[in-house]
Amino acid sequence: MCTCTCTVGVEVLISRGAGGTRDPAGSRTLPRVTTPEAPAGPTAARPQAMGPGLADDERPAPPSARRLTAEVWIVLGLSLLSSGVYAVIKIVDRLTAGPPLGSQSATLNPSVSPRPWLDLTYQMRSIVFALVPVALALYLLSEPGRSAVRRIGLELSRPWRDLGRGVALAAAIGVPGLAFYAVGRALGITVQVQASGLHAHWWTVPVLVLAALQNALLEEVIAVGYLSERLRQLRWRGPGIVVTSALLRGSYHLYQGWGPFFGNVVMGVVFAEYYRRTRRVMPLVVAHTLMDVVAFVGYALVPAEWRAALGLS
Numbered sequence: 001m002c003t004c005t006c007t008v009g010v011e012v013l014i015s016r017g018a019g020g021t022r023d024p025a026g027s028r029t030l031p032r033v034t035t036p037e038a039p040a041g042p043t044a045a046r047p048q049a050m051g052p053g054l055a056d057d058e059r060p061a062p063p064s065a066r067r068l069t070a071e072v073w074i075v076l077g078l079s080l081l082s083s084g085v086y087a088v089i090k091i092v093d094r095l096t097a098g099p100p101l102g103s104q105s106a107t108l109n110p111s112v113s114p115r116p117w118l119d120l121t122y123q124m125r126s127i128v129f130a131l132v133p134v135a136l137a138l139y140l141l142s143e144p145g146r147s148a149v150r151r152i153g154l155e156l157s158r159p160w161r162d163l164g165r166g167v168a169l170a171a172a173i174g175v176p177g178l179a180f181y182a183v184g185r186a187l188g189i190t191v192q193v194q195a196s197g198l199h200a201h202w203w204t205v206p207v208l209v210l211a212a213l214q215n216a217l218l219e220e221v222i223a224v225g226y227l228s229e230r231l232r233q234l235r236w237r238g239p240g241i242v243v244t245s246a247l248l249r250g251s252y253h254l255y256q257g258w259g260p261f262f263g264n265v266v267m268g269v270v271f272a273e274y275y276r277r278t279r280r281v282m283p284l285v286v287a288h289t290l291m292d293v294v295a296f297v298g299y300a301l302v303p304a305e306w307r308a309a310l311g312l313s
Contacts, residue, residue, distance in 0.1 A: 065234055071140060072230050076248075079133035079222050084251035091254045094191065102188030106256050109211055109296060110197035119199070123207045127214045134217050137226040152225035153280030166286025173270060174291045177263045184259020191257045195299035205297055212292030216285045223248050224272055225281040238276050245272035 063071075073081075094104055112122040141148035149155045156162075184190025198204045223245055231241045246268030253264040271284050 068230055068234055072227070075133060075137055075140065075222065075226065078136070079218065080248060080252055084248060084254070087252050087255040091257070094255075094257075100188055101191060101257055102185065103192075105192040105194060107194040107197040109195070109208060111199050116199070116201050116203075120201070120203050120207065123198075123211070127207075127210050130214050130218055134221045137222050141226060141229060152221070152229065153275075153278065154221065154225065154282050154285070156282070158280075158282075162280070162282040163286055165283040166290065169270070169274070169283060169287035170290040173267050173287065174294070177267065177291070180259045180263030180266075184257055187259075189257055190259035191255075193256055193260070195295045196297075198300065200300075204300060208296040208300060209293055212289050212296055213285075215292050216288035219249065220271070220281050220284040220288055223268070224275045224284060228272065228275055242269055242272040242276060 076082075094101055097104075109123075111119055113119040138148040138154075141151055147155070150157075181190060181193070185192070196204075196208060198207065227245055227248070228241050231244065236244075246265045249268035249271075250261045250265035253260045271287075275281060275284065
């Protein structure tokens with residue numbers, strides 16, 4: 001009788017948990033029954049990794065200086081450095097061809113085909129594939145948890161401020177640029193630049209605007225944003241970065257003569273220094289786009305006889 005009572009009591013105790021209770025007969029208190037806690041082991045909760053999905057010991061090591069240097073040469077070799085080498089060869093060709101430099105000409109945005117739809121196809125292909133190095137540079141600048149667009153200030157977070165500063169930069173650079181061109185033409189050291197060689201079609205002005213935007217993105221993202229960031233990582237000083245960016249910009253305009261070369265070096269100094277101080281490339285893109293739109297579209301819309309009177313054609 002007593003054995004059955006104790007058995008029932010133990011079952012009641014286990015079903016109620018860890019607290020003690022009395023047996024049904026009320027004669028004595030049954031002992032507390034507890035279950036041991038599970039020992040800490042491999043199944044215990046692991047501490048949350050630091051950073052975006054990676055623990056500190058799992059983060060990739062920063063690239064070496066040798067790797068960064070090779071990367072810079074590759075990106076530039078696929079884009080502006082290639083244009084700079086071509087421009088150097090072209091100016092040597094012009095200087096040794098026989099006719100004076102001032103009597104020669106260079107045509108920007110030339111028409112490729114007499115058939116309008118095919119010419120449009122060629123123009124769009126050129127614009128799209130010219131932006132591939134820009135995508136490559138942004139991809140290489142991106143890091144886990146860090147946007148390359150925000151890193152160089154290319155995002156649209158400050159549209160009105162960037163627009164205002166871009167307009168101011170365009171005015172500050174555009175007028176001296178025209179002066180360099182005019183002086184170069186007067187001295188015979190600058191070729192005659194035809195800003196647009198496209199025939200008049202319904203798509204001419206939109207294509208010229210897109211070409212201006214493509215030039216701005218290619219030059220400002222690579223020659224200023226990407227190059228400045230990588231040279232900073234290579235421990236270059238500010239003045240060296242500014243001068244290198246400016247000389248690169250001048251080099252790929254050298255095919256137009258010495259006036260555009262020096263004018264673009266000055267522009268490069270101003271733009272690279274602006275980026276060094278603000279770390280924003282968007283105002284530079286705005287300024288460059290505006291200057292090229294005025295040059296390309298203005299040239300295309302001005303009547304030929306007016307251009308001849310101004311010495312532009």
